[in-house]
Amino acid sequence: MKRLVLTLVYSLIMRNVLKLFTGIKMIDRQNLLLKEPCIIVGNHNSHLDTVVILSSLPSRQLIKTHPIAAGDYFGKTPMKAGLTRFFVNAILIPRSRPKAGETGADPIQLMVDVLDKGDSLLLFPEGSRGEPEKFQKFKRGVGLVLEQRPGIPFIPVYMKGLGKVLPKGDPVPVPFDSYIHVGKPVYPQGKTAQEIVEEVERSIRQLAEHA
Amino acid sequence: MNTDFDLLAFIGDSDTLLVIALIYGILLFATLLFWIAGMVKPNANLGELKMRTKSWWVMATIFVAATFINPIVSYFAFALLSFVALRELASISKNVREADRRVLIWCYLAIPIQYLLAYYGQYSLFLTFIPIFMYLWIPFMLVVKGVTEDIGRSMSVLPTQLMLTVFGVSHLAYLLSLPDIEGFAAGGRGLLLFIVFITEMNDVFQFTWGKMFGRLKIMPKVSPNKTWEGLIGGVITTTVVGYFLRFLTPFSGMEAILICLSVSIVGFIGDVVVSAIKRDIGAKDTGNTIPGHGGILDRIDSLAMTAPVFFHIVYTLYYLK
Numbered sequence: 001m002k003r004l005v006l007t008l009v010y011s012l013i014m015r016n017v018l019k020l021f022t023g024i025k026m027i028d029r030q031n032l033l034l035k036e037p038c039i040i041v042g043n044h045n046s047h048l049d050t051v052v053i054l055s056s057l058p059s060r061q062l063i064k065t066h067p068i069a070a071g072d073y074f075g076k077t078p079m080k081a082g083l084t085r086f087f088v089n090a091i092l093i094p095r096s097r098p099k100a101g102e103t104g105a106d107p108i109q110l111m112v113d114v115l116d117k118g119d120s121l122l123l124f125p126e127g128s129r130g131e132p133e134k135f136q137k138f139k140r141g142v143g144l145v146l147e148q149r150p151g152i153p154f155i156p157v158y159m160k161g162l163g164k165v166l167p168k169g170d171p172v173p174v175p176f177d178s179y180i181h182v183g184k185p186v187y188p189q190g191k192t193a194q195e196i197v198e199e200v201e202r203s204i205r206q207l208a209e210h211a
Numbered sequence: 212m213n214t215d216f217d218l219l220a221f222i223g224d225s226d227t228l229l230v231i232a233l234i235y236g237i238l239l240f241a242t243l244l245f246w247i248a249g250m251v252k253p254n255a256n257l258g259e260l261k262m263r264t265k266s267w268w269v270m271a272t273i274f275v276a277a278t279f280i281n282p283i284v285s286y287f288a289f290a291l292l293s294f295v296a297l298r299e300l301a302s303i304s305k306n307v308r309e310a311d312r313r314v315l316i317w318c319y320l321a322i323p324i325q326y327l328l329a330y331y332g333q334y335s336l337f338l339t340f341i342p343i344f345m346y347l348w349i350p351f352m353l354v355v356k357g358v359t360e361d362i363g364r365s366m367s368v369l370p371t372q373l374m375l376t377v378f379g380v381s382h383l384a385y386l387l388s389l390p391d392i393e394g395f396a397a398g399g400r401g402l403l404l405f406i407v408f409i410t411e412m413n414d415v416f417q418f419t420w421g422k423m424f425g426r427l428k429i430m431p432k433v434s435p436n437k438t439w440e441g442l443i444g445g446v447i448t449t450t451v452v453g454y455f456l457r458f459l460t461p462f463s464g465m466e467a468i469l470i471c472l473s474v475s476i477v478g479f480i481g482d483v484v485v486s487a488i489k490r491d492i493g494a495k496d497t498g499n500t501i502p503g504h505g506g507i508l509d510r511i512d513s514l515a516m517t518a519p520v521f522f523h524i525v526y527t528l529y530y531l532k
Contacts, residue, residue: 023298132309161302164312174312175294175319177302 044124045163132163143193158207379515420444481516
């Protein structure tokens with residue numbers, strides 16, 4: 001059921017709506033054809049980023065790809081949490097790890113569990129959405145996950161224009177041209193979380209310069 | 212207005228069919244020419260020409276399908292063309308501020324209204340809606356928004372974008388709403404085919420003459436590929452072609468020559484004006500929607516100006532009673 005809904009929403013409806021509304025071009029989409037578990041990482045300027053990446057995925061991979069969402073924002077009400085889990089196939093995590101002595105789920109462990117199940121993750125290392133076409137500081141989370149599971153690749157993705165279509169703080173979408181550029185899967189060379197995050201950032205920036 | 216589509220009448224309309232056959236004949240010729248040239252001289256750099264020709268096949272087919280299958284489809288197709296062109300221009304323009312986002316919605320909303328006016332043949336509203344009403348409404352909305360820094364720029368840029376992408380192109384759609392006149396069988400559809408064909412051929416001719424014989428640059432700072440040889444060669448060839456295609460129009464021979472001369476020169480003007488805008492932005496092509504051609508705007512830049520000029524010449528000569 002969920003598989004059908006996700007296919008309908010993203011592969012059929014949203015892909016075409018985005019094409020008509022923003023003329024989105026999906027460059028090197030074939031790089032998303034990866035059977036093994038991976039982490040898709042992209043720059044983040046708009047709520048549409050997740051929608052665009054899910055729409056670019058081959059439909060059979062939809063059910064196995066889980067966007068990572070901030071629990072405090074998307075899980076504000078049980079209703080919102082349920083909708084996000086069902087229609088976005090998201091996994092809600094707390095924004096920070098529990099400090100010593102605190103109880104609660106460890107977000108890094110939650111993400112590692114998904115990979116161990118054989119599924120993939122979609123996350124935005126910049127955290128919250130930034131200004132259109134500007135990078136923010138990359139957070140360490142993706143590095144901490146990949147550090148624990150060496151051998152798992154990440155796929156860098158760069159999107160442009162969506163921050164103008166639907167920016168942070170304005171709920172009304174306006175048509176602008178946009179594109180998504182998918183890079184080749186990268187098997188991180190770095191050993192520490194910091195090195196891996198730098199590698200991720202480098203790959204996304206490289207895509208940005210190439211376009 | 213001919214909204215009831217009659218397939219038999221369409222097939223019987225041999226003038227139109229002849230021109231469609233001509234279009235595909237030219238495309239076939241060009242494709243074969245570049246293919247053979249590629250075989251004879253494998254080192255020649257024909258990649259761009261081949262890609263352009265390929266795109267022409269697609270564009271010609273879309274145009275023929277959209278224009279001749281059903282008139283309603285034509286209005287939608289031209290409206291969509293305006294939409295994509297406006298989106299492209301607004302996206303690359305550095306003169307659209309972040310504060311103009313919401314105001315842009317009004318520009319987009321003008322598209323369906325302008326095409327509805329064309330569909331219903333509301334001549335004076337059609338003519339005044341963008342140059343007068345939108346020209347008043349957009350600055351007002353910008354003022355309401357309240358960001359005054361660089362507001363003058365937005366006040367002129369947004370209506371100009373509408374004029375280029377919506378007002379100009381919508382004249383093509385209005386041609387289909389023109390009433391029938393006695394003794395002129397091809398009607399608005401013939402006129403539409405004529406102006407689009409002449410304008411696009413003019414682009415191709417000016418490009419080809421320029422490539423082959425171009426030496427004296429007209430305005431090297433704006434458009435280094437534009438030469439006097441290209442312009443003059445293009446104007447003459449276009450006029451000759453237009454003279455022989457005048458069976459699509461109600462024109463006499465002399466009228467056809469004068470009209471084609473003006474269309475040809477106006478096409479050049481449209482081309483260099485958009486070139487200058489591009490240069491200001493620093494973009495080589497206005498987008499990458501059409502392989503080898505750049506964006507939609509690069510293909511309709513001349514059309515945006517020839518369509519209204521042609522329309523009003525024809526209207527004044529034949530439809531103004």
